[in-house]
Amino acid sequence: MPARTVYTASIESVSILDEHGRFDAQLGADLIPNDDLVKLYEQMAISRRFDEIAFKLQRSGRMGTYPENRGQEATSLGAAYVLNKDDWLVTCYRENTGLFWRGLPMEYILLHWMGDERGNKIPDGLCITPLAIPIGTQMLHAAGLAWAAKYREEKRIACTFFGDGATSEGDFHEAMNFAANLDLPIVFFCQNNGWAISVPTNKQCSAPTLAQRGIAYGMDCIQCDGNDIFAVVRVMKEASQRARETNRPTFIEALTYRLGDHTTADDARRYRDEAELQMWMQRDPIIRLGNYLKELKLWDRSKEDALQERAKAEVADAVKRAEEIADTPIEEYFDAMYADIPEELRRQRDTLRTSSLGQEGFAQGVETPTKQGIEETVN
Amino acid sequence: MPQMNMAESLNLALDECMNADERVCIMGEDIAVNGGVFRITKGLLEKYGEDRVIDTPLAENAIIGTAVGMAITGLKPVAEIQFSGFTMQAFDQIEQNMARYRNRSRGRYPVPMVLRTPYGGGIRAVEHHSESREAYWAHTPGLKVVIPSGPRNARSLLNAAINDPDPVIFYEPKAVYRAYREDVPDEPEAIEIGKAQVVRTGSDITLIAYGAMMRPTLEATEDLVDLHNVDVEVIDLLSISPMDTQTLVDSVSKTGRCVIVHEGPRNCGIAAEIIARLNEKAFEHLEAPVNRVTGYDIHFPHFQVEQHYLPDPDTIIQAVKQTLAYE
Ligand SMILES: Cc1ncc(C[n+]2csc(CCOP(=O)(O)OP(=O)(O)O)c2C)c(N)n1
Ligand SMILES: [Mg+2]
Numbered sequence: 001m002p003a004r005t006v007y008t009a010s011i012e013s014v015s016i017l018d019e020h021g022r023f024d025a026q027l028g029a030d031l032i033p034n035d036d037l038v039k040l041y042e043q044m045a046i047s048r049r050f051d052e053i054a055f056k057l058q059r060s061g062r063m064g065t066y067p068e069n070r071g072q073e074a075t076s077l078g079a080a081y082v083l084n085k086d087d088w089l090v091t092c093y094r095e096n097t098g099l100f101w102r103g104l105p106m107e108y109i110l111l112h113w114m115g116d117e118r119g120n121k122i123p124d125g126l127c128i129t130p131l132a133i134p135i136g137t138q139m140l141h142a143a144g145l146a147w148a149a150k151y152r153e154e155k156r157i158a159c160t161f162f163g164d165g166a167t168s169e170g171d172f173h174e175a176m177n178f179a180a181n182l183d184l185p186i187v188f189f190c191q192n193n194g195w196a197i198s199v200p201t202n203k204q205c206s207a208p209t210l211a212q213r214g215i216a217y218g219m220d221c222i223q224c225d226g227n228d229i230f231a232v233v234r235v236m237k238e239a240s241q242r243a244r245e246t247n248r249p250t251f252i253e254a255l256t257y258r259l260g261d262h263t264t265a266d267d268a269r270r271y272r273d274e275a276e277l278q279m280w281m282q283r284d285p286i287i288r289l290g291n292y293l294k295e296l297k298l299w300d301r302s303k304e305d306a307l308q309e310r311a312k313a314e315v316a317d318a319v320k321r322a323e324e325i326a327d328t329p330i331e332e333y334f335d336a337m338y339a340d341i342p343e344e345l346r347r348q349r350d351t352l353r354t355s356s357l358g359q360e361g362f363a364q365g366v367e368t369p370t371k372q373g374i375e376e377t378v379n
Numbered sequence: 380m381p382q383m384n385m386a387e388s389l390n391l392a393l394d395e396c397m398n399a400d401e402r403v404c405i406m407g408e409d410i411a412v413n414g415g416v417f418r419i420t421k422g423l424l425e426k427y428g429e430d431r432v433i434d435t436p437l438a439e440n441a442i443i444g445t446a447v448g449m450a451i452t453g454l455k456p457v458a459e460i461q462f463s464g465f466t467m468q469a470f471d472q473i474e475q476n477m478a479r480y481r482n483r484s485r486g487r488y489p490v491p492m493v494l495r496t497p498y499g500g501g502i503r504a505v506e507h508h509s510e511s512r513e514a515y516w517a518h519t520p521g522l523k524v525v526i527p528s529g530p531r532n533a534r535s536l537l538n539a540a541i542n543d544p545d546p547v548i549f550y551e552p553k554a555v556y557r558a559y560r561e562d563v564p565d566e567p568e569a570i571e572i573g574k575a576q577v578v579r580t581g582s583d584i585t586l587i588a589y590g591a592m593m594r595p596t597l598e599a600t601e602d603l604v605d606l607h608n609v610d611v612e613v614i615d616l617l618s619i620s621p622m623d624t625q626t627l628v629d630s631v632s633k634t635g636r637c638v639i640v641h642e643g644p645r646n647c648g649i650a651a652e653i654i655a656r657l658n659e660k661a662f663e664h665l666e667a668p669v670n671r672v673t674g675y676d677i678h679f680p681h682f683q684v685e686q687h688y689l690p691d692p693d694t695i696i697q698a699v700k701q702t703l704a705y706e
Pocket of ligand 1: 094133134135136162163164165166167191193195196197262408437439461465468
């Protein structure tokens with residue numbers, strides 16, 4: 001008997017407002033109200049300004065290594081726009097725009113990259129997790145957050161962000177498998193920006209799309225133009241509704257591009273073509289939406305000027321707040337370790353010494369302890 | 380003799396080993412086209428081609444697991460993990476296979492591979508990029524763990540690691556990569572894994588350190604010798620596991636006092652193991668408890684306060700003075 005085909009699949013790719021300004025009136029109908037469109041545009045522009053200033057802060061030694069977000073504003077923003085306030089947004093490190101939209105004060109992101117752990121202390125009331133640096137680890141937490149929501153019978157979902165490179169990590173596959181098989185209300189949002197540092201996406205995935213990775217796990221999956229805010233919002237709406245109503249996960253692959261280097265420690269000219277960069281410059285999500293707004297007469301030069309002024313001022317304020325905050329006392333790092341600090345650790349905290357002799361001496365205010373002194377401390 | 384920094388001398392060692400032995404291949408994230416994020420593998424792709432210099436997908440456990448598979452056929456893969464913080468993603472394969480394959484196959488499948496990875500703080504890196512967790516690997520039977528401290532010994536130690544018949548964890552002190560240059564001989568020097576090096580002889584006290592901590596230790600030594608009139612003996616451990624117990628015991632038996640320095644956390648750290656050995660083998664020579672200056676038992680902090688975390692010459696001098704004052 002000839003082999004039968006037991007399964008075939010195809011992947012849809014959604015684009016609504018393309019790089020040439022063409023708008024798909026059917027797919028885009030009633031998707032985003034005009035007022036919101038303007039707000040989304042403004043958020044992207046402010047975030048872009050933030051990115052430029054963050055880059056300069058790093059270059060002038062006022063901040064550590066920083067991963068530019070430039071070019072990828074529409075992805076996390078579109079997702080954040082669709083999510084409810086109590087849904088979880090679980091990101092890696094290139095999702096500033098979405099985090100700002102959800103209300104994370106801009107200085108938190110600055111603090112993180114300025115080497116201040118307080119940047120990770122998410123303000124109460126915001127359902128987001130601290131930036132995740134180890135690639136791929138956060139997707140499992142998102143699955144757990146979704147699981148907790150289901151367990152508690154809350155109508156909340158989780159949406160997790162990660163890159164193309166991250167889809168090679170075991171954690172990614174395990175998170176997808178758990179989500180699909182345990183029926184978890186989660187959206188896996190992959191920002192395929194073409195590169196994982198110097199490694200192109202086709203070295204992470206030999207299939208024509210990343211999206212089809214979802215098929216293997218039995219979950220819905222879809223591709224979209226990640227630089228098109230309409231497309232992102234549309235696929236996110238479908239995915240979040242599916243999660244909320246049926247506890248079924250979705251895998252979204254958004255095609256985008258980082259216009260900057262991987263981080264300020266990288267030099268992308270070593271591995272990628274200038275022509276590729278130039279092509280993606282033409283697909284800039286902010287320019288695209290701006291042109292569309294102008295067409296609709298929702299935007300003009302004077303509004304743009306006012307927005308740029310506002311962006312400058314807001315970012316400058318954030319920088320000021322981040323730079324003016326007093327340094328973290330080192331003791332805080334000890335206090336945050338456990339609910340109750342163990343005795344030995346308290347000693348390290350109080351003396352700022354690990355040398356056993358130094359510790360004892362400092363604890364007693366004696367610089368050079370004698371044997372007797374040590375015995376007294378021990379007893 | 381050419382002057383080199385450690386980044387260059389490591390590159391030289393890789394080049395020499397690849398040139399000498401076709402079984403040596405290197406693999407990891409961003410190591411080929413990009414030459415590694417720290418540029419340690421720069422130029423090797425052009426020289427040896429993409430069959431031997433391999434950009435892998437982004438998956439540490441897979442890098443180590445496949446390297447194990449290659450190694451048990453007799454190849455000598457040198458796998459780079461981009462930062463030692465991400466060796467944790469490969470913990471499974473390191474602990475369960477890389478370290479055990481020889482023993483569990485009763486010698487049929489040895490694992491002559493090297494895991495190279497930058498470790499340690501001091502370069503204002505982001506979270507998870509500054510850890511110093513060599514103690515995990517020293518705690519794992521079946522692995523060798525070595526850490527060079529300067530350009531010259533980095534070159535010879537990497538050579539020895541690649542040619543070793545067993546799996547070697549090779550920790551590279553990234554704060555030293557480009558910190559200074561020194562003479563590196565034209566011809567490779569033989570160095571034996573498992574041997575420490577007495578880098579200064581002295582009679583009053585023994586200072587033991589390794590890797591990036593050799594610099595503050597030597598700085599402290601200079602002050603102690605010049606300003607405080609203390610005759611310090613300094614030992615560069617180089618090999619964390621196996622450990623050169625004899626050299627440590629000989630030195631401390633002579634000086635009677637000892638301070639150990641490392642940047643990893645104190646609890647169950649390398650210093651604890653050294654202290655236990657000195658306790659077993661040099662107890663009757665000790666004139667003071669063996670002291671240690673280490674990282675705190677907290678996560679490596681964000682870089683704003685990393686200078687408070689890392690042992691520095693002052694804390695080392697303090698500890699030496701306290702140990703000397705003990706009677
Ligand atoms: C587990 C782990 N391995 C390696 C790294 C180093 N690293 C940081 S970002 C990166 C590439 C990530 O690529 P991708 O997932 O595509 O995200 P992108 O940076 O392109 O947004 C690598 C290898 C890391 N942070 N964590
Ligand atoms: Mg990417």
